[in-house]
Amino acid sequence: MIDRLILLFFWIDYIVRFTQTKNKWAFFKANIFDLLAIIPFDAFFTLFRISRANKILKLLRFVRIIGFSVQFKRNIDKFLNTNGFIYLMTFTLVLIMISAGIYALAEDTNFGNALWWPVVTVTTVGYGDISPKTEVGRSIAIVLMFLGIGLIGTIPVR
Helix, strand or coil: CHHHHHHHHHHHHHHHHHHHCCCHHHHHHHCHHHHHHHCCCCHHHHCCCHHHHHHHHHHHHHHHHHHHHHHHHHHHHHHHHHHHHHHHHHHHHHHHHHHHHHHHHHHCCCHHHHHHHHHHHHCCCCCCCCCCCCHHHHHHHHHHHHHHHHHHHCCCCC
């Protein structure tokens, strides 16, 4: 079982590298030993058995799932790179962490509650279970509210 899992890992590696290369024939020639190494030793004897043909079909389904996951990754990349959305997300996450740290110090609370507050504020949920009492906390809340509205307003729509 462990041997099969390791073999599957190398198959995935080979297939991903093959699909990402521009010159498939040059890749095939340069990595022929990689391909030979990932063919199971007993495959030559089991390919002719009908019961094993089902496993080959399952492997082909798995390769198809990999294809779908590559397409999904492309769609996510396209979504995040629309109008620099990834930069806004990164900036928002950094600001949430900084705000949580400042809130924890200013409001004298633990970091878990301090992290909960900016997430709720940025997402415009605003449960009200935790709210700032100091001027520093309220100032950060204003910035986070505008950031949250801006973040939600810039989500790309197809």
